[in-house]
């Protein structure tokens with residue numbers, strides 16, 4: 090049997106006819122950039138998340154970039170995130186001369202450790218923005234992080250790029266910070282068919298800035314007072330995401346069902362399973378296990394047609410691009426240990442019981458041999 094790591098076409102088989110009709114409608118509709126589909130998606134996404142505003146942009150990376158700049162971040166300003174995220178969480182703002190600082194994660198959830206955050210803010214006063222990530226679809230400890238940021242006067246941005254539909258203590262992610270960033274990268278829980286992203290906020294002033302920044306810094310027609318970007322969501326991507334948004338909750342339920350099947354199938358094996366925290370509604374963008382023999386196990390699964398990935402093999406403080414920041418091996422032991430041990434197993438809505446049983450049986454076979 091072959092088990093792919095993603096299977097987008099199969100996930101969307103039921104809505105394919107609607108996607109095709111929508112595609113044709115946009116082609117003949119005559120509006121291609123920031124038109125009625127984008128406006129409608131912005132309204133629907135804001136209503137789904139529960140924020141006053143949503144602003145469509147060209148990618149999740151741009152959502153972080155424009156979100157941060159709309160909050161007033163300038164070159165030289167420092168922000169903090171975790172080292173075990175996708176590089177974009179940091180690079181979105183280092184591109185603009187902002188300086189990343191990192192703090193370690195919790196071993197259980199792989200998310201930002203509030204105690205490590207507080208240590209850093211104490212040691213390095215003046216950090217302006219904190220960007221915790223809801224990694225793999227599980228919300229981070231928002232109450233603690235918010236309280237600490239409040240005490241140190243640090244603004245907060247949720248990186249919700251992997252967590253569409255996830256909830257913290259019953260509240261939707263994206264509603265508990267100054268701004269939040271979502272990605273519509275095709276493999277995300279809510280993806281488009283190219284690049285796309287969305288920023289959400291309740292902040293009137295930040296919202297105004299986002300609209301200006303995403304469109305050449307234009308404050309009025311042919312008036313450009315600030316440096317801006319070309320970061321516009323296009324009609325086609327917005328229209329296709331609109332077809333998918335009403336299915337997101339059901340797809341997340343399917344992901345959660347698949348996670349439970351894995352949990353049961355991996356019981357008793359020397360594998361650390363992902364743990365859903367008591368405060369979390371985990372949407373399993375990724376189902377990540379941790380093992381001692383990572384590469385031999387991945388090779389064994391690969392020989393049996395099972396594709397796995399690693400998110401992420403190199404913590405970003407150890408990437409060459411950030412070698413000037415003064416970090417090195419040992420700076421963040423929890424994140425570094427996780428990076429050596431984690432494996433992402435296939436987990437998408439259309440993955441079926443037989444496929445999950447096959448993956449679990451293969452992992453079990455590896456440990457029996």
Ligand SMILES: Cc1ncc(COP(=O)(O)O)c(C=O)c1O
Pocket residue numbers: 148149150151174175177178222248250251272273274284285286
């Ligand atoms: C945690 C995280 N942050 C940011 C991004 C950037 O999103 P995009 O690829 O849409 O630019 C991604 C997705 O790749 C991500 O997983």
